Amino acid sequence: MDLKQLIQTSADQLEQAQLAYGQGTLTALDEATWLVLWQLKLPLDLDLTEDLKQLQLQVLALQPQLDVTNLALANIQACQALIAQRIQTRKPAAYLTQEAWLQGISFYVDERSIVPRSFIAELIADGAFDGWLSESSHAFLDLCTGNGSLAVLCAMAYPDIQVTAVDISKDALAVAQVNVEKHQLTDRIQLLEGDGLKNLTQKFDCIICNPPYVCEASMQKLPEEFLAEPSLALAGGSDGMDFIQAMFIDLPDRMNDRAILVLEIGNEREHFEAAFPRLEAVWLDTSAGEDQVLLLTKEALLKFKTLS
Numbered sequence: 563m564d565l566k567q568l569i570q571t572s573a574d575q576l577e578q579a580q581l582a583y584g585q586g587t588l589t590a591l592d593e594a595t596w597l598v599l600w601q602l603k604l605p606l607d608l609d610l611t612e613d614l615k616q617l618q619l620q621v622l623a624l625q626p627q628l629d630v631t632n633l634a635l636a637n638i639q640a641c642q643a644l645i646a647q648r649i650q651t652r653k654p655a656a657y658l659t660q661e662a663w664l665q666g667i668s669f670y671v672d673e674r675s676i677v678p679r680s681f682i683a684e685l686i687a688d689g690a691f692d693g694w695l696s697e698s699s700h701a702f703l704d705l706c707t708g709n710g711s712l713a714v715l716c717a718m719a720y721p722d723i724q725v726t727a728v729d730i731s732k733d734a735l736a737v738a739q740v741n742v743e744k745h746q747l748t749d750r751i752q753l754l755e756g757d758g759l760k761n762l763t764q765k766f767d768c769i770i771c772n773p774p775y776v777c778e779a780s781m782q783k784l785p786e787e788f789l790a791e792p793s794l795a796l797a798g799g800s801d802g803m804d805f806i807q808a809m810f811i812d813l814p815d816r817m818n819d820r821a822i823l824v825l826e827i828g829n830e831r832e833h834f835e836a837a838f839p840r841l842e843a844v845w846l847d848t849s850a851g852e853d854q855v856l857l858l859t860k861e862a863l864l865k866f867k868t869l870s
């Protein structure tokens with residue numbers, strides 16, 4: 563069996579098992595490709611559109627022992643065992659590999675924190691909110707940091723900033739610590755345990771936040787893969803807005819004059835607009851559409867507070 567056949571067979575097995583995706587990949591084929599390449603210690607950006615001969619040439623430089631035109635039985639069995647584990651446990655692939663990728667950057671992850679997949683990552687990479695920042699925007703806050711991936715991406719994208727990264731979960735912060743060290747950013751990212759903005763006294767220029775926002779009705783329908791994640795990372799109360807309601811009370815006091823908040827709310831735009839009808843939000847365009855992430859200026863928040 564060659565590499566392409568192994569990936570296709572694995573994808574067929576995943577497809578048949580009717581798994582849920584959305585924690586790093588969106589299809590059975592992408593998930594099978596990820597798991598097989600990871601198991602064979604091959605890079606995820608291997609060009610699989612090449613014919614087998616060219617593919618073997620790509621692999622030769624990376625793993626001279628590996629024949630992808632005719633895989634060794636031990637390699638096939640190891641990949642099939644991993645695919646079987648994915649099917650039997652229903653755990654997200656990232657928990658099996660303990661690795662997740664965002665914007666081409668590798669992050670450590672395990673069951674103590676959610677699998678990172680925030681759309682804020684692509685906005686950071688695209689510089690989508692650079693127009694709201696200035697040369698004096700140095701203090702960033704990653705509120706609800708989880709495994710620390712957004713804090714790390716911010717620190718990489720903006721070399722002059724300092725990032726404070728807060729989470730209520732000690733477990734998640736332990737995972738974030740691994741990532742801050744892995745990317746050698748201990749001098750630029752400070753991890754803090756805290757409930758929302760409560761333990762903070764500093765003011766920030768840019769606050770990014772991917773909070774728990776899943777509404778109760780959606781929580782009831784979560785597939786097993788998502789139930790494997792800490793519920794603290796997902797559940798946002800009956801309309802998904804519990805954390806955001808509490809955050810908005812203290813938020814203006816934690817913002818410098820021209821500060822912004824970049825907030826992910828997933829599929830809860832309707833609930834967000836119902837909860838905060840007079841709030842002037844700028845909806846940012848992401849690969850999933852214009853209703854996943856919004857931007858608020860301090861000015862808009864103060865105006866909203868006066869109106870409500």
Ligand SMILES: C[S@@+](CC[C@H](N)C(=O)[O-])C[C@H]1O[C@@H](n2cnc3c(N)ncnc32)[C@H](O)[C@@H]1O
Nearest residue numbers: 678680706707708729730731757758772774795
């Ligand atoms: C949706 S996850 C986002 C994690 C990470 N930022 C990401 O994008 O992958 C939400 C995170 O918020 C944390 N959290 C939940 N309630 C919190 C609170 N009251 N204060 C601070 N963090 C909280 C959870 O522990 C979880 O890590």
